[in-house]
Each structure stands twice: as structure tokens, then as C-alpha cells.
Amino acid sequence: AQSVTQPDIHITVSEGASLELRCNYSYGATPYLFWYVQSPGQGLQLLLKYFSGDTLVQGIKGFEAEFKRSQSSFNLRKPSVHWSDAAEYFCAVGGRNNFNKFYFGSGTKLNVKP
Amino acid sequence: GAGVSQSPRYKVAKRGQDVALRCDPISGHVSLFWYQQALGQGPEFLTYFQNEAQLDKSGLPSDRFFAERPEGSVSTLKIQRTQQEDSAVYLCASSGKGGQATDTQYFGPGTRLTVL
Numbered sequence: 001a002q003s004v005t006q007p008d009i010h011i012t013v014s015e016g017a018s019l020e021l022r023c024n025y026s027y028g029a030t031p032y033l034f035w036y037v038q039s040p041g042q043g044l045q046l047l048l049k050y051f052s053g054d055t056l057v058q059g060i061k062g063f064e065a066e067f068k069r070s071q072s073s074f075n076l077r078k079p080s081v082h083w084s085d086a087a088e089y090f091c092a093v094g095g096r097n098n099f100n101k102f103y104f105g106s107g108t109k110l111n112v113k114p
Numbered sequence: 115g116a117g118v119s120q121s122p123r124y125k126v127a128k129r130g131q132d133v134a135l136r137c138d139p140i141s142g143h144v145s146l147f148w149y150q151q152a153l154g155q156g157p158e159f160l161t162y163f164q165n166e167a168q169l170d171k172s173g174l175p176s177d178r179f180f181a182e183r184p185e186g187s188v189s190t191l192k193i194q195r196t197q198q199e200d201s202a203v204y205l206c207a208s209s210g211k212g213g214q215a216t217d218t219q220y221f222g223p224g225t226r227l228t229v230l
Contacts, residue, residue, distance in 0.1 A: 004156075032216070043118065043221035044157070044205070051216055090156050101170060102147075102219070104156030 002027050004091050006105035013081050014113045021076040021108050023091035033074040034092040034102070035065055044090065050074065061085070086112045118222035120206050126228045127196045135191045135225045139208030146189050147219060148181055149205040157205055163189060196229045
């Protein structure tokens with residue numbers, strides 16, 4: 001069965017510190033992987049996506065993520081967090097054979113301490 | 115318009131009422147998706163349209179839920195005889211001038227439905 005697990009419900013980091021948000025997936029075929037960010041009252045915004053090729057992908061706002069097939073993971077990272085990064089982050093998986101259906105994780109809420 | 119828009123942004127319904135939620139996708143986008151996001155959860159897929167054709171409705175939770183996109187642009191999600199468990203944010207997304215699997219989904223701000 002297809003699923004996405006984000007094990008951390010809440011994370012708090014200090015401004016300027018590094019960040020890593022975890023995502024593990026279960027998918028029966030070659031996955032397409034996504035990270036979205038959701039700010040209060042806003043729609044989901046795509047940060048980055050992985051379809052194939054280089055397993056380290058760069059996204060907007062200084063985010064990057066690394067696809068590790070052996071670990072079924074697609075963790076999101078940022079070297080230095082800004083207060084404006086406080087939001088909820090969702091990992092999602094889809095696939096070449098079922099591209100119309102995304103499976104989302106339950107989200108990680110990021111708080112940033114000044 | 116510049117992005118996906120949804121209306122109303124907030125809807126309060128009494129249990130048993132019918133509601134209709136509207137989605138205006140990005141102009142020219144072929145694909146349109148509806149998701150349901152319960153409080154504290156990630157979005158869950160409801161249904162998918164390619165142009166006016168509803169190609170996947172496997173996520174609709176019951177036959178009280180119905181979606182349409184008659185002219186291949188605006189879409190309406192209708193919920194009949196609303197129940198308290200229908201309370202959620204309903205998200206619409208659109209993608210793709212080419213309907214490709216790699217097209218990015220652009221999300222609207224959602225409609226928050228509260229059923230009393």
C-alpha cells in the first residue's frame with residue numbers, strides 16, 4: 001500500500017540553525033516525491049520535487065532534499081532557518097503509473113525561535 | 115487568474131444540508147484535483163479530472179459526495195446531507211497544460227467546511 005510517514009509532528013529550531021524534516025514513503029513503483037509548505041490561510045506551495053536523475057534536488061527558499069531509495073526516504077533540509085520558514089511542511093508521493101493521485105504525509109509543524 | 119481560487123472560503127452548514135464548493139483552476143490547466151484535509155492531517159485525494167472527464171473518483175468517501183467539471187474548467191464539489199465527519203478543509207489543485215505526470219499541482223487556499 002502507498003503511504004507517507006512524517007515521524008515528527010512538531011519541530012522547534014532556533015533562527016539560523018540547520019533543519020532536517022524526515023519523510024519515509026511506501027510505494028510499489030518508482031516514486032515521484034514532493035515537499036509542500038502550507039502557511040496559515042494559504043494554499044500548499046511546492047518547495048521541490050524529485051522524478052529521476054540526481055538524487056539531491058534543490059528547491060525554492062534555500063531548501064533541498066535527498067532521495068535515498070535504500071532507505072525509502074526523502075528528507076528535507078535547510079542549512080540556516082529564517083523566522084519566515086515557520087509553517088507546516090508536507091511530504092507527498094505519486095507515481096508514473098498513477099500520477100493523478102498523491103499520497104500526503106500528516107505534516108510537520110515547524111516553529112522558529114528568535 | 116494568477117492562481118487557483120476557491121469559493122466560499124468558509125462554509126458553515128447544519129447537519130443534513132447540501133453544500134456546493136467551487137474551484138476555479140489556473141486558465142488552461144488540463145488536470146484538476148480535489149482533496150480533503152481533516153484537522154491535523156495531510157490532504158487526502160478525493161477525485162481527479164482531465165478536462166471534463168472524471169478519471170478517478172476512488173477517494174470520494176461516500177455517494178453523498180459528487181464532483182463535476184462540465185466544461186473542463188470550473189469544478190464544483192457537492193456534498194449532500196452533510197454529516198459532522200465532513201467537516202474539513204477542501205482543497206482544489208490544478209496542473210498541466212499537457213496533462214503530464216510530471217506537471218506541478220498548484221493548490222488553492224481551500225474551503226473550510228464546518229458542519230454543526
